[in-house]
Amino acid sequence: MSALMIPVLAYISGIKERFTSEKGATAVEYGLLVALIAAVIIAIVATLGGQINTAFNAVSSQL
Structure with a gap:
């Protein structure tokens, strides 16, 4: 279970970073x-x- 949990948490963290990034703003x-x-x-x-x-x-x- 923990072997699957780490990639899932990393994926969720990546998605969260994309939505909170203000690079394009x-x-x-x-x-x-x-x-x-x-x-x-x-x-x-x-x-x-x-x-x-x-x-x-x-x-x-x-003129």
């Missing part, structure tokens, strides 16, 4: 951070893009 957090930064940049460019284009057209027409 850091990569997911960095990915979410990059996505948030990209969304903010896109929103700023979309908002200011028209205003900058209007300003360049005004300067170009004055």
Whole structure:
């Protein structure tokens, strides 16, 4: 019985380690951070893009 018990306990310990490991959580957090930064940049460019284009057209027409 004890000869079978040791591998079973080792297997259970390995499964427990996989579920409690936070190795991949850091990569997911960095990915979410990059996505948030990209969304903010896109929103700023979309908002200011028209205003900058209007300003360049005004300067170009004055020249």
